[in-house]
Structures are given as structure tokens and as C-alpha cells.
Amino acid sequence: MLNENKEVMLEVKNIFKNFGDLEVLKGVSTEVDKGEVISIIGASGSGKSTLLRCMNLLEEPTFGEVWIEGKLMTPVDPYLHYDVIKASNTYKKLIAGGMDELDAIMKIKQEDLLQEKSGKEGSEYKSLMDKIYKENHIDTNLGRRKMSMVFQQFNLFNNLTVLENIMLAPVETAKYNKVKDLNGEKAKIREQAFTLLKRIGLEDKADVYPSKLSGGQKQRIAIVRSLAMNPDVMLFDEPTSALDPEMIGEVLDLMKELAQAGMTMVIVTHEMGFAKEVSDRVLFVDEGYIKEEGTPEEVFDHPKDPRLQDFLSKVL
Amino acid sequence: MGVYLKGFLIACRGIPATVAVSLIAIVIGAAFGLLLALCSQTKSKVLQVLSKVYIDIVRGTPMLVQALIMAYGIPWLLQSWGVGFKWDNFGGMVVPAVIVCGFNSAAYMSEVIRSGIQAIDKGQMEAARSLGMSHGMAMRLVIIPQAVRIILPAFANEFVTLIKETSVLGYVGVVEILRRGQLWNSSSFETFPAYIGVALAYMILTIPLSKAINGYERKMARKESAA
Ligand SMILES: Nc1ncnc2c1ncn2[C@@H]1O[C@H](COP(=O)(O)OP(=O)(O)O)[C@@H](O)[C@H]1O
Ligand SMILES: [Mg+2]
Numbered sequence: 369m370l371n372e373n374k375e376v377m378l379e380v381k382n383i384f385k386n387f388g389d390l391e392v393l394k395g396v397s398t399e400v401d402k403g404e405v406i407s408i409i410g411a412s413g414s415g416k417s418t419l420l421r422c423m424n425l426l427e428e429p430t431f432g433e434v435w436i437e438g439k440l441m442t443p444v445d446p447y448l449h450y451d452v453i454k455a456s457n458t459y460k461k462l463i464a465g466g467m468d469e470l471d472a473i474m475k476i477k478q479e480d481l482l483q484e485k486s487g488k489e490g491s492e493y494k495s496l497m498d499k500i501y502k503e504n505h506i507d508t509n510l511g512r513r514k515m516s517m518v519f520q521q522f523n524l525f526n527n528l529t530v531l532e533n534i535m536l537a538p539v540e541t542a543k544y545n546k547v548k549d550l551n552g553e554k555a556k557i558r559e560q561a562f563t564l565l566k567r568i569g570l571e572d573k574a575d576v577y578p579s580k581l582s583g584g585q586k587q588r589i590a591i592v593r594s595l596a597m598n599p600d601v602m603l604f605d606e607p608t609s610a611l612d613p614e615m616i617g618e619v620l621d622l623m624k625e626l627a628q629a630g631m632t633m634v635i636v637t638h639e640m641g642f643a644k645e646v647s648d649r650v651l652f653v654d655e656g657y658i659k660e661e662g663t664p665e666e667v668f669d670h671p672k673d674p675r676l677q678d679f680l681s682k683v684l
Numbered sequence: 685m686g687v688y689l690k691g692f693l694i695a696c697r698g699i700p701a702t703v704a705v706s707l708i709a710i711v712i713g714a715a716f717g718l719l720l721a722l723c724s725q726t727k728s729k730v731l732q733v734l735s736k737v738y739i740d741i742v743r744g745t746p747m748l749v750q751a752l753i754m755a756y757g758i759p760w761l762l763q764s765w766g767v768g769f770k771w772d773n774f775g776g777m778v779v780p781a782v783i784v785c786g787f788n789s790a791a792y793m794s795e796v797i798r799s800g801i802q803a804i805d806k807g808q809m810e811a812a813r814s815l816g817m818s819h820g821m822a823m824r825l826v827i828i829p830q831a832v833r834i835i836l837p838a839f840a841n842e843f844v845t846l847i848k849e850t851s852v853l854g855y856v857g858v859v860e861i862l863r864r865g866q867l868w869n870s871s872s873f874e875t876f877p878a879y880i881g882v883a884l885a886y887m888i889l890t891i892p893l894s895k896a897i898n899g900y901e902r903k904m905a906r907k908e909s910a911a
């Protein structure tokens with residue numbers, strides 16, 4: 369799949385994630401190109417959700433980088449910049465103690481000596497870090513607006529009606545951006561919300577609270593709530609796993625529609641038929657790694673990894 | 685019968701003081717309680733420990749003792765250090781009384797608020813964050829409105845408790861309901877009518893409030909089961 373014009377939307381590099389002593393991800397790297405639909409499959413507990421949640425920093429990776437549209441979402445690593453290390457008080461102390469420049473840098477790097485959080489590294493260090501931060505880094509909240517997440521449990525806001533659920537984040541974003549004609553903007557957002565509701569045939573539910581909806585309706589509304597933020601990438605974490613069987617179809621149909629319309633999507637799913645049908649690429653997550661990846665044909669029809677073969681024989 | 689009515693009416697003259705102290709105290713309690721609740725949930729160990737120690741101290745000592753320390757102990761201490769401090773120069777004895785009630789109730793309110801916030805499914809916060817809202821925005825727009833509905837009854841119950849607890853403030857010079865009755869008793873020697881009057885004055889405040897809380901809780905329960 370060599371594509372000259374490919375545009376990387378989302379990239380994760382060397383993601384490690386520990387929960388206490390539990391190492392869930394042990395170095396995962398992948399990139400998501402514009403318009404690509406990626407499915408993530410794997411056994412329960414293998415870290416699929418954790419990987420997806422690291423992508424939009426709902427979980428902070430223990431180690432590694434997340435890039436969204438060429439901007440870094442994870443904290444900037446001071447150890448990657450020699451001039452930053454040299455500006456630190458720790459370095460200055462080592463040098464004052466008679467250590468050689470290069471030795472001091474290596475010692476600091478290897479022994480993880482920078483005490484950044486406590487602010488003990490001084491103002492020179494801080495201003496350099498701030499500069500690098502400004503040049504590369506994107507505010508996490510801003511980054512999250514470019515991608516939105518759909519959850520297994522829908523997570524519609526219980527205190528708001530369907531329409532308010534859809535409008536809340538776009539309106540707050542408009543306020544945050546100090547849009548001049550806020551009322552005009554609100555009217556536009558409202559109109560868009562109704563267009564989205566019509567698209568899923570639920571405009572009559574606009575003023576209803578989530579508790580009055582079926583699971584399938586909740587999930588379709590959660591999806592259009594995400595769409596209202598005009599995301600560049602959509603992340604789905606087992607969007608149909610909490611649904612009654614008869615409602616799975618309506619949600620998958622909506623997702624297929626999005627995929628056909630060119631939306632960039634990353635989908636954790638147990639619906640293998642669906643994954644095979646819509647994906648451009650499938651990732652098999654196992655034991656903390658992406659054990660195998662490829663086109664649906666490669667992964668489902670010609671699996672190479674024995675653990676993938678075993679997994680597929682159980683779920684297919 | 686007239687003497688009972690008189691006892692009741694005299695006790696009722698303490699109602700404004702009791703209600704005022706309770707109202708100001710509940711506002712302080714809610715605001716400071718929210719702060720304590722948020723502190724106990726931050727990542728900062730120092731703030732967590734501070735809020736815990738504060739709550740332990742307040743819950744582990746009677747309010748009367750706290751009021752005596754605040755009203756008389758602290759001026760004594762300051763005077764022994766040569767600072768000429770008197771509560772009368774700072775608005776009178778009602779000030780330490782309100783402070784003690786407020787900060788006392790904050791310790792209880794913080795627990796109530798904390799459990800209210802914790803009762804909200806963490807998916808609500810995650811959904812808000814994933815839509816690009818900051819932690820503060822998510823708290824303000826999604827979490828706290830849901831938590832308020834849950835804690836409202838406990839909040840009102842705390843107000844009822846406060847109304848009763850302010851009866852100890854007579855000992856630090858606040859002329860509230862109980863103090864009114866006591867003063868009248870010591871001049872008229874109508875001991876039984878005096879204290880019955882006091883009891884009735886408290887009841888006309890607390891019983892309607894408690895009934896209203898029960899009504900609200902029943903209404904919420906009906907809503908939940910209809911949902
Ligand atoms: N917040 C957490 N704290 C501790 N352990 C967690 C947390 N989230 C996930 N885990 C653990 O990490 C492992 C991977 O979980 P998850 O990513 O949810 O797997 P999957 O989505 O593939 O089923 C599991 O063992 C799970 O118990
Ligand atoms: Mg999962």
C-alpha cells in the first residue's frame with residue numbers, strides 16, 4: 369500500500385504502558401493515514417483498549433510518543449535534547465564537581481537524573497523546555513478535539529438531553545475560542561446537530577434524556593455527538609459489545625457509512641465479519657505487542673503467527 | 685396555657701439568629717467542603733493528607749469544644765502573646781460561632797460531596813475529556829450537575845443537623861433559640877414552658893425541612909424507576 373500522497377493523521381511510537389507492575393503495552397508503534405480504517409483485534413485483556421486510550425491520552429503512556437497531525441501530544445522528552453540537559457542544574461553540579469561534559473550528559477541520561485517536576489533544574493532549563501514545547505507540542509485538549517472516541521458504554525451525559533449532548537462540546541469550544549457571534553454560532557451548531565440526528569433518523573428524540581433510549585439509539589447518538597466535533601480521526605472501543613444482538617446492525621451500518629464517506633477510523637472490535645469488510649488494515653494485539661498486521665485477507669485468511677491462528681480459530 | 689405560648693414566642697425570637705448562623709455556615713460548609721473534596725481527590729499527596737487531617741480533627745472533637753477554643757481560647761492565646769485581640773472588635777461573638785459551624789460542617793459536607801462525585805460513572809468524565817473538554821469544564825458541566833442531584837438530600841439533612849447543633853452556641857454568647865429560652869427561664873423561673881417553647885421553635889424549622897427532603901427523595905426514586 370504505497371501511496372505517494374498519504375497523509376499521516378495519527379502516529380504512535382514505541383508506546384509502553386504499565387499499570388503498577390502489570391506491563392500491558394511493551395512497545396507499540398503504528399501510524400494511521402488519512403481515510404484509513406484500521407481494526408484492532410485480540411483476546412480480551414490483551415491491551416486493545418489501553419492502546420486506543422493511549423492514542424488520545426485518556427491514558428498517559430508510561431513511555432513513548434503520540435503524534436496527531438504532526439504535533440506531539442505526549443510530553444516532550446528532555447533527554448532527547450543535549451542543550452536542555454546542559455541547561456539543567458543537575459548538569460551544572462556534575463560539571464562543577466569536575467566531570468567531563470560528555471560523561472555528565474551520559475550519566476544524566478542513563479540514570480534519569482533530571483528532576484523536572486520538582487522545578488529544581490532552574491530557569492534556564494525551564495525556558496528551553498518551554499520553547500521546545502511550544503514549537504512541537506499541542507495542547508492535549510486541542511489534540512483530543514481532532515479525534516473523538518466512541519465507548520462501549522456509550523457514556524452519553526445523563527444530565528443533558530440528546531440535543532444538549534450533541535451541542536455541549538462544540539458550543540463550549542466556540543466559547544473557549546471566543547467566537548464573536550456566539551448566538552449565530554450556536555444556531556449553526558444546533559442546525560448541524562439536527563442534520564446529524566436526521567441522518568440517523570432520531571430527530572424526534574432531540575429533547576429526550578438518555579435514560580429513555582435503547583442501547584442502539586444511545587450508541588448512534590454517541591457517534592453523531594463525536595461527529596459534531598468534526599473530528600479528523602474517530603476511535604471506537606468495542607462500540608457494539610454492550611448492545612443487544614438486534615441492535616448491533618444499526619450501529620455497524622452507521623460506521624460503514626462513515627468509512628465509505630472517507631472518515632479515518634480506528635476500531636477495536638470483536639465483530640470479525642465487520643472488521644474484514646470495512647478495514648484497510650487489521651492489527652492483532654497480543655502479549656503487549658502488535659503481533660501481526662496486514663490487510664484483512666492477510667490477517668484473516670492467511671494468518672502467520674500461531675497465537676493469531678489460535679485466536680481466530682476460537683472467534684471465527 | 686398562656687405561659688406556654690409566651691415561652692414559645694420568646695424562643696421564636698431566637699429563630700433569626702439560629703437561621704442566619706446556620707445559613708451562613710452551610711454556605712461556608714459547602715464551599716470549603718467542595719474544596720476539601722477536590723483536595724482529597726487531587727494527585728498531590730500533601731493536599732490529600734491535609735484534608736484528611738482536617739477532617740479527622742473536626743470529626744473527632746465536639747463542636748462545643750471547637751466553639752470554646754475559637755471564641756475564648758484563641759483570644760486568650762493572642763492576648764498572652766501581647767496582641768490585643770477581641771472578637772467584639774471583629775463583629776462580635778457571632779463571628780467565631782459562624783466560623784466554627786461553617787468549618788465544622790465543611791468536614792461533613794466534604795465526605796458527602798466526595799461520595800457524590802465518586803458515584804458518577806467515570807465514563808462521563810472520559811467522554812467529556814475525549815470531546816476535548818478540560819478537566820475543569822467536565823467537572824463544571826457534566827460531573828458536578830449530576831453529583832448535586834445525588835447529594836442534595838444529604839446537603840439538606842446537614843442543614844437540619846446544623847440548625848440543631850447551633851444550640852451549643854449559646855455557650856459562646858450567641859443569643860439563639862436555646863439561649864432565648866434560658867434567659868427567660870432565669871428571669872421568670874417558668875422552666876418547663878421555657879424549654880418546651882425552645883423545642884417547639886426548633887421543630888417548626890426542622891420538621892418541614894425534613895418532610896421536604898423526603899418528598900424530594902421519593903420524587904427522585906420515582907424518576908429513577910421510570911427511567
Ligand atoms: N486503569 C487500569 N488499572 C489497572 N489495570 C488496568 C487498567 N486498565 C486496564 N488494565 C489492565 O490492563 C490489561 C489490558 O486491559 P485492556 O486494555 O482493557 O484490554 P482489552 O481492551 O484488550 O480487553 C488488563 O489486564 C486490565 O486488567
Ligand atoms: Mg477493551
